[in-house]
Structures are given as C-alpha cells and as structure tokens.
Amino acid sequence: MEASKASQSALYAKHIPIFTRSVKGKYRNFKTAVMIVAYSVYFLLPWMPWERASSPSQALLFDLSTRRFFIFDLIVYPQDIFWLAMLLFIAAALLFFATGLIGRAWCGYFCFQTLWTDLFIMVEKAIQGERPARLRLYKQPWNAEKILKIGSSHFLMLLISFWTAFTFAAYFNYAPDFLVNLFTGHAADAAYITVAALTVTTYVAAGLLRENICTLACPYARFQGVMYEPDTLAVSYDAKRGEGLAGRTLPIAGLKTREERQAKGHGDCIDCGFCVQVCPTGIDIRNGLQYQCISCGLCIDACNNIMDSVGYPRGLIRYDSEKNLADATPHAPRLEWKRLKVLGYAVAIVVMTGTLFYNIGTRTNVEVSVQQVRQPMFIMLSDGSFRNRYQIHIVNKTEHDEIYKISVSGIPADALDMGNIPQVHVRAGKDLTVNAKVNLEHELAERTKTFNFVIQPQTAGAETITLPTNFNSK
C-alpha cells in the first residue's frame, strides 16, 4: 500500500504557474530582433500589393478556389506539390543540422510557440508589472484590481490571437476584401471556422498552456534530444566553476570576493536564483541539461548580468559542449562543425535547395497531355483507312490568355482533324480538353506506330511542345 502511494504521488505534479522575470542581454536582444522580423513579415505580408493580370493583386495569395498559389511572380499549381515536399525536406534537414551544431536553436528563438508566448508574457508585464508584482497579484484575492489587470491582459491576448488567426486566413483571401467580408458576415464558412479555431488555439497554447506545450505536447522537443552529440553546443552551467569543492553559497560576510570563496572551496555561483526566475519553462539550468530546456539563452543573460555586478568573469552559464565542459583543460567554446553528421546534413540541404531552385527555374508555362480514346481502339473507315481519336488536355499556366495551335508531325499534316476548333483558346490559369481525330490511309496506318502532336503557343518566343503518341491499327 505504501509503495503504491509513493509511486502515485511521483507520477503527479501539480502545475505551478511560471512568472518570468524580464532580463537584458545579447540573447534577449536577439530574441526580440527575431520577433520583430518574424512578426513584421507574418502580419504585413498579406497586405503587400503585387500587380497581376488575372487575379487579385496580393503578393502572397493561396487561392484555393482557382487552385493557384501566388508567391510574388511565381505561380504554383497543385501538380507542383513536390516543391512543397522538397521544402519540407529542406526544413527538416535544416532543423537536424542546426540541432546537431547548436542544440535547440529553433525552440529557443524561432518557434511560433516561443514567439507568441514571449509576446503574451510581454503583455502581462506591461499590464501587471514585473515578476514580484505578478506573483503578488496571483496570490491576492479576486478584487477589482486583480480582475481588471488579469482580465485586460487576457482580453489583449485574445485580440492578438484573433489578429493572428485573421492574418493566417488572409493569406488565402484578398486581404482588404476579406477583412470587410469577415465582419459583415459575407466570408466563407471555412474562413470563420479557421479564424475561430486559430484564435482559440493561439490563445490557449500561448496564453494558457505556454511551457506545457513544449514539455508535454511537442514532439520536436523530444526528438531533438537524440540529435545532441557530445560536441553540440548547449546552454550549460559550468558546475566545476560554479560549485567548487564545497558547493555554491550566498555571498555572505567573509565570502564576498572570489579569493575568499576559492580559499574556502566555494564556487562562483552566488545562488541568486535569477537564472531560474527568467526561465520560461521554469527549470534550474544548474541541474544540468534537461528535456524542458528550450535553449533560449535568457539564463545566460541573467547570470552574466549578476557576474558583472559582483565583478566575477562572465560565462558561468554559457553555450558550451558536454565534451568541453568535462575536459580537464577546457578551451573556449567553439562550433565543432567538422563532423560527419553536420557535414552530411549540410550537403543534403545544399543538394535539395539546388534541386528545388532548378525545378522552379525550369518550370513550363503550359502543360499538355494526350489521352487516346480507347473505345474503340481504332476505327476502320469506309475507304479502308484507319482513324484514331484523342483527347488533348491543355493547362495554360501563364498570366495571359493563350492560343494554342495543334498540328502533327511524322504523318501527313492533313491527317489531323480538329473538327471546328483548329486553334484552342485557353484563358489565363485555366485548362481545356479538346477532341482530335487522326485519319491515316490503310497502308500508311499499318506502317505507323507512333507520331507526334505538336502544340505551338501563339505568343512570340513561347516554347513548342512535342508529344509522342501511339497510333493503333490492329
């Protein structure tokens, strides 16, 4: 009975709310810079105009209704889906590459969960004050002040969540019209569902759950752990320097200077606890590398500030590798990039990026496919000649209407019968299927196994497409 009670209590840890202290330093500045750039791009890009002939002038527009995805001057069609596959591959390889080198840099500086959590903590700090004020507010009973401060910060978070969700949906609609339609009730059902769902998930994930997403829900957080190697740079506490032989201790009288401490065997850590107070996942970095650590570097900033104020050298907490920390004569932390795994990922990224750009660079303006009508496979005509029928499908991927002239090669030109449609007019971004009949006189038909359809766009300089096709006579 006692044993089961103990194991039950070990499995259950009550959630402790985290109130982070703000900090100044180079990692904080970097995080803020990333946030400014990322938010500027994300929130402003849907509003960037871009002149286009056949569709709304929005620089980035994923038009689901016409199945065309506009990325500046690049138009992506659903059949280009493998570009997305390549992009995802590049993103994955980039993640592995970075993690092998400098640990969970994605988690600490770029992940949207981190960015939005950071923003929402800024909102809380602006309205409710610094960490001690927020702690005091949390412990005090629900009075007018608490309701007003907590309520207004959550209201603001909801507003930001809504604008986040709206911005996401705006990538799929012409933003200026969409904004009006959304509020006048004229937007599509899918738009309302998307905006509602993303508002709720953004608010819940970044406003309420926060570090729990990273520690409990996120799979990337867990599998990045296996990419760490002894040479990987990670946010680390130098235990040898911090603890000394006699452990860390407060700078009480007689233990103020470094010399005094070292004489008594104490390390440089003055146990101020700032590294714990600034941590967005609420861990103590001095306990070593932990799965909750998102590598944001804020504890480095916090510790460096304290070291400066007490006059000890910086870098008690720093980016360093496990191997170097364990070394008897550690060198200055450095990027250990001359490793097979790191170089392998780098090669994969370069090769795939090159392939992607080559593919995009050599994309065609028209796609043509010919399908033979197989019922019947061939037709004998009254004079003994043979007829085959085809359906030609033309996709005009340009931004202008195009006329395509269809002819044949390898057989007499007059063998082709396009009915009353000698030239095919296809509107910008649209596709069309036309009938074609090919009649060959008996002797020639029996000798002919293949011929070519030649599709010539009438715009000057456009590339001609030649499609080898089968001819059946038996």
Next chain:
Amino acid sequence: MSQDKIKTPTTTGHVWDDDLQELTNPLPNWWVWGFYITFVFTIVYWLFYPAWPIGHTYTKGIPGWNSITYTATTVDGKEVEKTTHWNMRSKFMHEMNEQQAEQKKWFDKVAGASYEDVSKDADLMQFVNSAGKTLFSDNCAPCHQSGGQGKVGFSPNLTDDHWQYGGTYDQIHTTIVGGRRGYMPPFKEVLNDQQITQLANYVLSLSGEPHDETAAAAGANIFKGDSAACYYCHGADAKGRVELGSANLTDKIWLWADVPAAKDAAAKLDAVKHVISGGLDRGVMPNWDHRLKPEQIKLLTVYVHDSLGGGK
C-alpha cells in the same frame, strides 16, 4: 507539488485470494460531466428535430429550424417542391438542385446556339464531351456500346464515317427524335441457293473482298434485275440510299454480315449469304423525343456528330 491532495485509496472492503481488493475510486470529473452533457444534448435535440412518436404522428421539432427546401420529380413527371427538416437525403436533393441549376446555364448556352457555333466553341465542346458522355452512357450505350463503336450484326458504329441515315446535324437530330427502323426482306423466298451464292460473290467484289469472278458477274445481273431488285433499295451504284437507310455495299464497313471477323473466303461468303437469304428485321432504334428533353437531344446530336463520328 501538493501531496496532501492524494488520498489513500478506499476499497469495498472485500478481500479475496488473500490480497485482491476492489478500489472505489470515483470516475474522473471530465467523464462524469461529459455524461451529463449528453443529457442536455438529448433534450436540445428533441426540441429541434423530429423525435417522439405520438399515436399516428410524431413530434416535428421546432418548425422553421434548419429546414431544407428542394424540388423533386415524382414518378408521373411532375415537379414538386418539398420543405422538410434537415436530413441527409433532403440535403443531398437540395445540393443536386443547385448543381442542376449550375448545369442548366450550360445547357441553355448549347440550346441557344446553332450546331456549328457550339462545335466552334472549345469551352462548350468540353461541356458537350462530359455531359454528352453521361447522356450517351445512360441512353445509347446499351445498343451502340459505351464508346459509340456499335456491334457488327446488332447496331451501327457511330465513330466511323458511314452514316446510313445521313451524318449531318439535322439528319442525326431526326434519327434521335424519331428513331429508325431498318428492314430487308428475306431473299430465300425469291432466289435459289445458287443465285444467292452469286449475289453474295458480287457483294464481296464491291468491297474488294476475295470472290469468284464468274459468280460475281452473274450476281451483278441479279442485283440489277427485277426479280430480286436489290438496286431498288441499295441504288444502282450499290452505295445505299440515305432516305431508306440502306447500307452502302461498296465500302469497307460491314454492319450486319461480319465479314472482317470471318477467317477465310468461304466464311465471308457464308456471312453475306446468311444476310441475303434471311433478310433483316432487327435494325430498330426507338424514338427519344419524349424520353429526353429537347436540349438534351440537341446536346447528344452535337456529341454524336463532333465527339464521335464527326459526321464524316
């Protein structure tokens, strides 16, 4: 951590097999509340949807809530408008109505244009191809086969260039509207077997098939003579007459006698003789003027003319 919240588990007090006990842990709160919410849902559902039987009728739910209106065609061809509460079938019917309205725009375009104008418009022809294929599969394919290729000895091939009743738009339209009835009398009643053999040789010679020259020469006389009077229907040049739908005997296309499939010259002769002696009373195509709407017949006309045979 708040260890004080974890209580010692209570049991039913029943112990068996020395140490087995049954715990009396309560159900999780989220589960219990989920259970209660299903009760609330049920009551809301009763209010809005048909639910309880009352004698010969039932509770209808709040009227006007989520009702769907759709038009359906009854068995006697009348269009009726129905309004009902939301259900899968009414939703399906409603969506079908919307799609039909969308399709009607295209049918109207086809109906409003001349045959030639339809055949010149690539967008309209794309519609003709897809809608025509459906109409053809539903109505024509049982005889003419799914691709319109027909079947020798049963129904004409619509994809070749021979049109017994004419291959212009108007002639195809007339055929679909009024149907056709092909007939050839059995000639075993007026000709003996030798004459039929001679005639068959002549027919084979017209298409350049292997034949006996002398028999064919004799057959030519029978063809042009008045006892059998073949020329009366097939024409003096044996090229058939569009008004009667009689076959062109000089081309390579065979509708009734399966000459192309015959293994040798004797089998070809037999196939032709069989048709001459037995005659034909099978070339029947029903009329479609009351089974299909005028715009459907028009679309089928263009489909048969341009997508299948091309009228030539």
